[in-house]
Amino acid sequence: HGADVLLRLRGIRAGYGDVEVLHGVDLDVRAGSILALLGANGAGKSTTCAVAAGLVVPTSGTVELAGQGDVMRDITRLSAVRRSRDGVLLAPEGRGIFPSLTIDENLAMWLRSADERARVYERFPGLAARRKVPAGSLSGGEQQQLAIAPLLVRPPRVLIADEPSLGLAPLVVEEIFRFVVELRDMGVALLLVEEKASEILTVADEVAFMSVGRVSWRGPRAEVDEARLTAAYLGIE
Numbered sequence: 383h384g385a386d387v388l389l390r391l392r393g394i395r396a397g398y399g400d401v402e403v404l405h406g407v408d409l410d411v412r413a414g415s416i417l418a419l420l421g422a423n424g425a426g427k428s429t430t431c432a433v434a435a436g437l438v439v440p441t442s443g444t445v446e447l448a449g450q451g452d453v454m455r456d457i458t459r460l461s462a463v464r465r466s467r468d469g470v471l472l473a474p475e476g477r478g479i480f481p482s483l484t485i486d487e488n489l490a491m492w493l494r495s496a497d498e499r500a501r502v503y504e505r506f507p508g509l510a511a512r513r514k515v516p517a518g519s520l521s522g523g524e525q526q527q528l529a530i531a532p533l534l535v536r537p538p539r540v541l542i543a544d545e546p547s548l549g550l551a552p553l554v555v556e557e558i559f560r561f562v563v564e565l566r567d568m569g570v571a572l573l574l575v576e577e578k579a580s581e582i583l584t585v586a587d588e589v590a591f592m593s594v595g596r597v598s599w600r601g602p603r604a605e606v607d608e609a610r611l612t613a614a615y616l617g618i619e
């Protein structure tokens with residue numbers, strides 16, 4: 383098991399200014415799999431996402447992306463924009479939409495062909511009914527649908543999402559997790575950060591716990607029980 387690793391972090395050290403916050407992080411993100419990165423506040427989860435996406439350059443260690451024939455290619459120095467072209471995408475913070483543009487115009491930013499937009503409308507009939515309406519007038523849940531819809535039509539190879547459920551209503555969170563599972567089943571490799579474990583654990587395939595800048599435990603979801611969760615959050619593993 384390892385041939386299907388799409389994104390690989392090895393020995394990542396990174397920080398801000400003189401302060402190192404990651405002290406050697408190893409992670410494997412696999413095709414068709416959801417990896418939940420969990421851990422207490424300040425453990426380094428967001429920084430790990432930033433390194434994976436190319437927003438923070440590590441002081442040492444490597445980020446590798448599977449290329450043709452599963453050969454791993456070093457992308458440590460590749461910018462976030464270049465990485466997104468290679469299929470490594472960081473889910474947009476906030477909603478990533480333009481409120482004054484219509485739904486149709488927003489979709490056209492990502493999906494040039496009417497055919498691709500039609501597929502979005504098929505999947506989200508609520509959006510279809512209001513395609514001429516400014517995106518800013520949609521509910522929070524609908525805006526979320528609009529933001530993620532293009533990913534279903536043009537799935538990335540690797541999707542990194544930092545607390546996608548933060549501040550959203552429970553119904554919207556449910557929808558996002560359904561969507562995440564849909565992407566997983568399409569073969570996308572997903573790295574999802576959450577502060578709270580309860581919901582993400584219902585969809586995760588693998589789990590990694592972070593504690594003070596290190597991965598303290600990683601393994602299959604099935605091996606995560608109450609005792610392990612408690613230990614991870616108390617930092618005693």
Ligand code: ATP
Pocket residue numbers: 398403421422423424425426427428429430577
């Ligand atoms: P949280 O859920 O609070 O975001 P986290 O596990 O995602 O926690 P990080 O956000 O990666 O952790 O933060 C790790 C450490 O790096 C913290 O001590 C934080 O204060 C520090 N840090 C994060 N971002 C910056 C920044 N832009 N500049 C300086 N220090 C930062």
